[in-house]
Amino acid sequence: MCGLCGILGVAEHWTDSAGGAPGATASRQADRQHRARVANAVLGVFGLKLSDWMNRYTLTGPTGRSAVIDNLGAVWPMAERLTGRPCDPLDPAVIDAIEARAGTDRGEPG
Amino acid sequence: MSPEDGRPTPAPAPDPEAGSAPITVNVLTGFLGSGKTLLLKRLLALPDLSRTAVLINEFGEVGIDQMLVETVDEDVVLLQSGCVCCTIRGDLKDSMVALHGRMQRGEVPAFDRLVIETTGLADPAPIVATLTADPVLRYHFRLGNVVTVVDGIDGERTLDTYAEALHQAAVADRLVISKTDLADPARVAALRERLAALNPTAELRLSTETSATPAGLLLDDIHDARAKSAEVERWLAAEATHGVHGQTGGGDHEHDAVDVNRHGDIRAFCLTAEAPLDWAAFGLWLSMLLNRHGGEILRVKGLLNITGIEAPVVVHGVQHTVHKPEHLAAWPDGDTRTRIVVIARGLDPATVERSFRAFNDLGSGQAASTP
Numbered sequence: 001m002c003g004l005c006g007i008l009g010v011a012e013h014w015t016d017s018a019g020g021a022p023g024a025t026a027s028r029q030a031d032r033q034h035r036a037r038v039a040n041a042v043l044g045v046f047g048l049k050l051s052d053w054m055n056r057y058t059l060t061g062p063t064g065r066s067a068v069i070d071n072l073g074a075v076w077p078m079a080e081r082l083t084g085r086p087c088d089p090l091d092p093a094v095i096d097a098i099e100a101r102a103g104t105d106r107g108e109p110g
Numbered sequence: 111m112s113p114e115d116g117r118p119t120p121a122p123a124p125d126p127e128a129g130s131a132p133i134t135v136n137v138l139t140g141f142l143g144s145g146k147t148l149l150l151k152r153l154l155a156l157p158d159l160s161r162t163a164v165l166i167n168e169f170g171e172v173g174i175d176q177m178l179v180e181t182v183d184e185d186v187v188l189l190q191s192g193c194v195c196c197t198i199r200g201d202l203k204d205s206m207v208a209l210h211g212r213m214q215r216g217e218v219p220a221f222d223r224l225v226i227e228t229t230g231l232a233d234p235a236p237i238v239a240t241l242t243a244d245p246v247l248r249y250h251f252r253l254g255n256v257v258t259v260v261d262g263i264d265g266e267r268t269l270d271t272y273a274e275a276l277h278q279a280a281v282a283d284r285l286v287i288s289k290t291d292l293a294d295p296a297r298v299a300a301l302r303e304r305l306a307a308l309n310p311t312a313e314l315r316l317s318t319e320t321s322a323t324p325a326g327l328l329l330d331d332i333h334d335a336r337a338k339s340a341e342v343e344r345w346l347a348a349e350a351t352h353g354v355h356g357q358t359g360g361g362d363h364e365h366d367a368v369d370v371n372r373h374g375d376i377r378a379f380c381l382t383a384e385a386p387l388d389w390a391a392f393g394l395w396l397s398m399l400l401n402r403h404g405g406e407i408l409r410v411k412g413l414l415n416i417t418g419i420e421a422p423v424v425v426h427g428v429q430h431t432v433h434k435p436e437h438l439a440a441w442p443d444g445d446t447r448t449r450i451v452v453i454a455r456g457l458d459p460a461t462v463e464r465s466f467r468a469f470n471d472l473g474s475g476q477a478a479s480t481p
Binding site: 041 | 389393394397416425433435473475
């Protein structure tokens, strides 16, 4: 994304919407809050937290350092910068942690 | 468009409709000597493609392709930086923007399609990334089919020897085997089988010296309302043909990741999900995967069943680039499972599948807990 788009807030990322399909009823704001909630379930594995802020997001690292990002596509490069380590969804330890979190959400014993 | 050789070109009248709709960009690629330029000549001669501009790029000091194309069509602008790769994205963008500007000013005839012919050694993925990542280009242009020409005589050896050739075939939407009238039929059949396994989502055509070249090679793509459904059906047929969805058991959230085939370290495999996916979880997973492994994910094409959305959602991408999701009016075959074909290099399908499943389960749990 170019700087200009960032300033104007007009950038659109493919993760922003599944295409505005007929049948999609949730509001834009509710969608963003849901995205942040799901993202935080994953980002927690890396000690990160995402907050919905003024139609953008703030990503806060384990040391308290934070950055503003526009969409979920920008989460991971920034997450790696804030944590100083790769965020790899194919890392078995990461998958283990996600599976454990999903199990907890389902009420399974941890 | 005039060639960059100083020849005068009559100034056409400005076209009031020029620039009103995105221009479709086709990437035409194929290894050295595969017959890209011959195919291009034929395509440009078709009435349905008469409003087509061409960008080619030179390789090294010998612009063989350039010489051939110039004899066919004057609508050629040359990129001056040699092989199309990441380092010349600026050139590619500048050339496209300049061309569009000239059209809007009426300096060149209006065109609604642009074919970028790469060098034989080029990886088309950076071109795709340039098109979709740049806001200016994204506004004026949209990506159409990537067409890859494979030499019917020498194609197998080329695929064995050059990683570039494998990449070109793996990212294609259309594969054209050339020179099939000159090649041993058994060899063509073997090549055809190999390409179908390497890239099961691409339409595959045979071409001879005299065979007709259909305009649909470029015209029928995922953005075309008439062709969209058929395009997706072919992706799904690839999944069915290769038997990659043979699931057992009755779980309500079950996935498979089965090897379709492997070529060196390139594999095509399919992810499936029975239950609807949470869009946020899927987007998070795929963007995370591409951030770390985008260089290895050569192609992703899928039809998704998303929670809260009745229409099937089409997602497709090349390496780090994912296109804006599209919708189909209905499920092509009545099968409402999510099916995603992945063509990747060096990734373990089982691990990708496990990761996909974990994120989807997490998304389902979060959606269920939403107040």
